[in-house]
Amino acid sequence: STLRNIVQKMPKAELHIHIEGSLEPELIFALAERNLVALNYASVDELRRAYAFTDLQSFLDIYYAGASVLLTEQDFFDMTWAYLQRAKADHVLHTEIFFDPQTHTTRGVAFSTVIDGIHRALREARARWGMSGALIMCFLRHLSEEDAFATLEQALPYRDKFIGVGLDSSERGNPPEKFARVFARCKELGLHLVAHAGEEGPPAYIETALDVLQVERIDHGVRCLEDAALTRRLARDKIPLTVCPLSNLKLRVIDKLSDHNLLQLLDAGLVATINSDDPAYFGGYMNDNFVQTFEALPLQRKHAQQLARNSFFASFLDASTKQKYL
Ligand code: HPA
Numbered sequence: 001s002t003l004r005n006i007v008q009k010m011p012k013a014e015l016h017i018h019i020e021g022s023l024e025p026e027l028i029f030a031l032a033e034r035n036l037v038a039l040n041y042a043s044v045d046e047l048r049r050a051y052a053f054t055d056l057q058s059f060l061d062i063y064y065a066g067a068s069v070l071l072t073e074q075d076f077f078d079m080t081w082a083y084l085q086r087a088k089a090d091h092v093l094h095t096e097i098f099f100d101p102q103t104h105t106t107r108g109v110a111f112s113t114v115i116d117g118i119h120r121a122l123r124e125a126r127a128r129w130g131m132s133g134a135l136i137m138c139f140l141r142h143l144s145e146e147d148a149f150a151t152l153e154q155a156l157p158y159r160d161k162f163i164g165v166g167l168d169s170s171e172r173g174n175p176p177e178k179f180a181r182v183f184a185r186c187k188e189l190g191l192h193l194v195a196h197a198g199e200e201g202p203p204a205y206i207e208t209a210l211d212v213l214q215v216e217r218i219d220h221g222v223r224c225l226e227d228a229a230l231t232r233r234l235a236r237d238k239i240p241l242t243v244c245p246l247s248n249l250k251l252r253v254i255d256k257l258s259d260h261n262l263l264q265l266l267d268a269g270l271v272a273t274i275n276s277d278d279p280a281y282f283g284g285y286m287n288d289n290f291v292q293t294f295e296a297l298p299l300q301r302k303h304a305q306q307l308a309r310n311s312f313f314a315s316f317l318d319a320s321t322k323q324k325y326l
């Protein structure tokens with residue numbers, strides 16, 4: 001069968017998806033109506049037309065505005081359920097989902113409302129389809145470390161509902177080391193650690209994410225190739241990169257998909273994976289990312305197999321479950 005068919009049908013894990021970034025314009029409008037929240041856009045089409053991003057910050061402004069319609073536990077369930085159905089259709093067997101509690105708690109939504117709604121959808125997917133999922137709580141790096149500590153404190157009663165922490169939002173000017181102490185505390189708590197680094201920010205942020213935060217994976221990380229020693233280190237230590245090609249295109253990290261460095265990353269021996277990041281905003285879920293990237297780059301069947309394998313290798317599944325997929 002064709003390579004396109006192979007990449008679509010192969011079992012895969014998704015490791016870089018912000019659940020708030022899966023909120024489709026149609027659901028934003030439905031929730032705005034249900035919750036009597038006013039929107040600055042007259043229609044779904046008008047909102048979609050605003051999705052013309054020039055960089056990370058221009059996206060984040062609209063992404064946080066979109067999330068303002070999320071108020072109840074059912075809202076968080078509905079958003080997550082819609083994503084899980086799309087992921088299932090793309091043959092995603094396992095997903096590790098980011099959520100941004102501070103985006104909601106700063107609007108007066110309780111932490112429990114957020115995590116209970118998202119987690120209920122994960123339980124439902126496991127019960128109905130045998131699909132596995134886990135949550136990674138992200139700290140917003142444009143806010144203070146003190147704010148991150150307060151969020152961790154709120155999260156501790158729900159420690160059994162998430163497996164790790166990450167770092168997202170505006171990268172430039174907010175280096176990993178800003179969160180050194182809160183990540184050290186999370187490590188003591190036995191949480192998995194990841195961070196966005198080297199998306200817009202320099203390779204030095206990838207290094208401090210590893211050395212200061214002690215993360216196990218780098219989210220994005222595509223700028224690592226600017227530093228040959230760092231690239232060798234990532235390969236040697238098998239530090240996975242959760243790459244998001246359509247995100248890089250839409251946020252103008254690259255001008256065209258054929259300029260993406262995914263093949264160079266794989267050729268350098270890195271554990272690179274393909275992920276959707278914010279699929280409702282960047283024009284595609286997992287298989288859209290796979291198909292468009294395979295169309296744009298000279299990737300072959302062996303690369304498809306490597307990417308699928310990398311996605312499970314890089315996951316936080318327990319060793320025996322992981323082994324079954326490798
Ligand atoms: N980068 C940083 N913060 C984010 C992203 C991203 O790609 N998506 C959602 N929050």
Ligand code: ZN
Pocket residue numbers: 016018168196219277
């Ligand atoms: Zn991201």
